[in-house]
Amino acid sequence: MKKILTLIVIFSCVSCKKSFLEIAPQSQANAESFYTTAADFDAALTGCYATTKNYFNILLEMSAFRSDELSLISPTAGTQDRYDIDKFLDKPANTIITNAWSTFYNGIERCNQVTSRIGNANFADSLKRRYEGEAKFLRALNYYYIALFWGNAPIITVPTSPSIALTIGRSDVQKLYALIEEDLTISIQNLPNTYTGADIGRVTNGAAMALLAKVYLIQKKYQQANTILTNLISSNIYQLQNTTAQVFDVNNKLNREVIYAVRYNKESAGNGHGLWLSTTDTVSATSISRSFITAYASNDNRRNLLRFTRQGTVFALNKFNDILSTTTRNAGNDFILLRYADVLLMQAEVLNEISYSTNGLAIQYLNTVRTRAGIVPYTATNLPDQISFRNAILNERRLEFALEAQRWIDLVRTNNAQQQLMVNENITIQAFQHLFPIPSSEIQKYNNPTLFGQNQGYN
């Protein structure tokens, strides 16, 4: 009997250790213990920046192929979705569009983690303010593309559980712009003009101003845009390079024309990219639209940026040329999202919209960009009225910002997409195609057309 008792004691005793069932991951950080120190928020904020590394590929499809910059003659096994976007045959199940939607919202979630938790963190307020400014700019940038591509969309500003998210429908696009303006205003207040050392490349208040000006321009809020652009130009922080080619020279990264760029380093694993738009056959395998190349005057020095240079067996596009790293086989061009030439052309456009002037600042800014390209400046004779000036601006933007993800946005906001696509690509599009379809997978998740319906025309 004694033995039995001993056994029973042994039997039950092994379970005394309660912590046996509580195992925390040893090799992976977890959210429970994170978001406390300045270093934690620095890492979380770096994650917000990391989202922008997806932008080039998304915008290549949704701006360059969508517009009249690139075109695909016919699809192959892997390019059906691209072809559909290019030819305006895109359906709600298009995987490029679906991935873009989730990439932007994933970027927003990363920013929301920072903005919603930083108030409770315990480190210097000055740094907290800067981190908040950076995160809000990056959040605004994600919402900016969502508003442009899909119009009405859910507004999420704090980390949100799946069950709550299902109750948040598509907000009016005006509300998205309001949030973007609010975020960028805080960024402008909180961010410095410049950075030094290891912080170079972070968002500045100039970047926030340039983006805010663009958002005002899209909404045709010309007066507000004028104020902000005037300030930005008079700050004298930014200036044009001698040629557009110099702006994109990989040995001249973050030059004074660059206001905000997505940064790459070809030698760092995971931080480079393949040679953008390279080809092996410059005659028949380039996707640059014929009409785009012929749009340049023969003496326009920007035309050369759309030509190719041989590198080994491939041909690299001059605009995005870089010698591949021998280690990673990657290129490291930065993807410039905002630059000073854009600020000048925005200001020219804003001033012209406020009131046409034959010989004012507007034409001066426009010609600054033109003369840099080595082509004849406009005179009042060439651009006798507001409409001709408006068209000249649109055309100049096309030539200056080739493949910089501006063209489709410009076509839509100026309501020129239908006409230009017909002229340059012989494609008939309808007004509803200014927006992309909402991904069908998202529609299915909500399964509630009144709360979360499809964009008109895509049903």
Place this chain on the structure above:
Amino acid sequence: MQQLKLKKMKKWHLLFSCFLLLIATIKAQTNMSTNVSGTVTTENGELLNGVSVKITSINNKSTFETTTNEKGIFTITTLKVGIVYNFTFSYVGYETGFVKAFTIKEGNGNSLLVRMKSTNSTLTDVVVIGYGNQQKNAVSGAIGSVSGKDIANQPVTGFDKAITGKIAGVQILQTNGTPGTPTTIRVRGTGSITAGNDPLIVLDGVPLDRQSIAFETINQNDIASIEVLKDAAAAAIYGSRGANGVLLITTKEGVAGKLKIAYNSFIGYQEPTKKIALMDAYQYAALSKDGHDNAYLDVTPGASASDPDNIRSQGFMRTPLELYPYLQGVQGLTNTDWQNEIFTNAKTTSHNLSISGGNQTVKFLFSGSYINENGIVINSGYKRYAIRAKVDIKSNKFKFGFNFSPSISNRKRVNSDGTYFDQGVVSSALQMSPTWSVYNADGSYNFLGNGFWRIGTDYQHNEILNPVALANLIKDDIFNINILGKVYGGYEISKNLQYNVSFGGVFSSSRNDYYRPSNLPILGAANFLSPSNPTARSSSNLNYNWVIEQTLNYHKKIKRHNFIGLAGFTTQRDYINSYSVNATNFPNDLVTAVSAGQPSGVGGSINEWSLISYLLRAQYDFANKYFFTASIRTDGSSRFGADNKWGSFPSVSAAWRINSEPFLRNFHFLSNLKLRVSYGLTGNFSIGNYESIGLLTNANYILGSGSGRSNIGLVTNNVTNKNLGWEKNYMYNFGLDAGFFGQKLAFEINYYHGTTKDLLLNTPIPAATGFLTARQNIGSVINKGLEVSVTTNHNIGNVHLKINANIAANKNVVASLGTNNTPIIQTAGTSNTYFITQIGKPIGSYFLLNKIGIYNTTADLTKYPSFPSSRAGDFRFEDVDADGVLDVDKDRKIVGKYFPDYTLGGNISLDYKGFELNISIQGSQGFEIVNLQKRYISNLEGNFNNTIDGINRWRSETEQGNGVLNRANRKSTGNNGRTSTYHVEDGSYIRLQNINVAYNISNKLCNKIGISSIRVYISGQNLVTWTKYSGYNPEVNLYGNNDALTPGVDYGVYPLSKTLVFGTNINF
């Protein structure tokens, strides 16, 4: 007292020295003892080898055990003169024999002759049921069983392949022919969507974390039996791990008696089960020209196929110059059969030696095995060395024992699976143009296929790396070491109560060294012929898993009431620590170790889980007629959310042996009639270790002056869910066992209905949350089915014929899903290969366009709905929603499933004198495969080599071909290339799994050379597969093992081999 102790110590000492010397015969020193010997035969006087003989003295209850030798003779050497003993003889397939009250006389005159009566019955066999054994006739759950005899000597590298088709409701899928790869095992269908569907494998009482450990450590010749706990009632004793069924593997142990030495060996030759019939270079050149011409004609008004290439504006409209000699019919040009180049006839060898024996106190078995399987794809193979020791000691009330089985294996891998762009060797060989040679004139590898036709003029022929170079140049070796061991002890507290404790553990470690040399270019025209920067990877992991189990077993018989009770407590913990180092920038290819290059990345992870369990089981039977079992297991697991750590898994079952009832006594032909019914709950805990915890993942970004440096970013990776718990499988089972004419004919029928609830589902959640899916306990799946097996057992003259056939039908239906029951649509392989999981349908049904024909004429394009880009000769698809317009989303429908309607297995064995014939057949019927390989080898675009049937393509309105295949066109139109029913094929097959002819050399001859028996055999594995499937292997499941939502894809895999084997079994 002192003396007794001394005696005991002596005995122990002796025991250990015996064990060390591996000597089985012990001459115990007692006074006045003598020998008893005897011969055991069948009713016909045939000698019976291996009969277990148990001798119990009437007075002091001492017990001896031995077995008969090959001459049917047993000898007991230490029986005391004048004592009365009872003898019991037992042997599988025979009724237990008794010789009662035999008094030992002095001298050598003690001999017995025993004739055993055949029952042809398996009713009294003992089956393993998890934490115990049970007589087959007392089983009330659904348990399938295979004896070691039925799986030994199959020419395969793993026990799993040897049980293929042998148990109804247990599907063994050989999805991949890579040497040394375990199969996929499914018990009664697929119950879980995300949490894994592999059954729990318990090897000699140790629950294993991974099937591969059993595969690596066990040679099938060492297996005594494999039991499969199929229903929840049987599996519930394994609680949160029982939902996918449980495989209990019991290894052989030593048998008291003479030392036995057995040697088994085979040598075999393998080749692929099939080759896919492809075009030769001339046929391919014609296809390619046709494709380029049509691409030209499609977009060039007024053009003609005879227009020369130089007036065609785009590269893809032109035919590569190198193809013109083929088109002109020049003879003797390069015409490479790439399949012949990557496949080889491969040799397999196996040796297995075991030594076993023992006496009444100690039994032992030692075995060693070696297997070397060369792969049928060049430069691949698998080698394994394993040894095993098992010692069991029993003395009075104590028992003690251990088993220990270390193994090492070495695997040479080639990147056989996946597409050409994943650099899969098999796909590359199928798709590569036959116009390229394997080698250049100087003997180096020819890489023209890697973009020669893209540079200068881009003909848009996809770049493919030379598959022979891919297989030979890349080094990819895995070294594995596994040690599996267990020590146990037991003490008989009283006559009815036994205490057992065991400590078991697995230690395993593997290392993978990979090197891709500079003379293998990077895929793509950009790197066409240039040397690549070598890359290397070295990864390693260390894993241990220990389990401590304590059980109390109670047994009491009161008249005709029989009680058995079990209580247990177990703890288990698993730890795996892995790391990997990548390196590049090697100065040359001379030293391939990562240390010779520069590190380019380091990875690593530590994963742990723990489990605490309490278990209880009560069994009761009355008069061998009514049987009841109830059990419960309570598990606590580290894997689940803080608020949901514990779960209980109860079960009940009952059986009624109707033929024991008086009213059936007179029906003598009825040897067995039993009804079984059971209900139970099991769980599935096979999810990631930390899924309930919100994890962070890296997302780095460049900041800083100059070219900047990478800053470490950390972002949330998933949604936290503190309530995450196990999946629960509620299953009931109705069974009927019937046997006739002394079990000469026996049936076993099971009907079951299992509902898996609280599925651990990656439910799609709004992307607005930042994530696409979150793991939640939501949804349910039903698996219901019928299993029937029939066994006949006949002696016709000297011929003994045994036939076993089984058939199982399982129906898999999704019963509910997440919020709104929204179907889960997922893609695999390509972005337009859709799988749908929706209510009322099987998990992961194929959801695609339905190709219903060809637009044979231009008129057809308007007669039927068509896509804007469709042209005559393109595929015609069904307008599923009948709105008159074809739409790639709206006109999808469910067009197939990977779950077979039924699976079947059959086994015929025939003995005649010394000859044995054994045939095993196995198959699955009524399921489909998504053959994505057809996207390339049947795309008729002319940029890849195609299957030979492509010559019957649509060529014009007057030459419409076979009505199935479309028009050649490099720039495919009309969504021909989009995944549709064109790519879905019937996978039904029947396979002649094994045929074995053996001859046992006569005893006389054997004895002359001092050997007790010799058996020689010829065996063929996978010799024939009857199927309509056009790919290599209809069991293929490229992505389904990782994701149950996307099963049944063939996108290039290692083909299965057929093997011809010559083998021998020698017993000394």
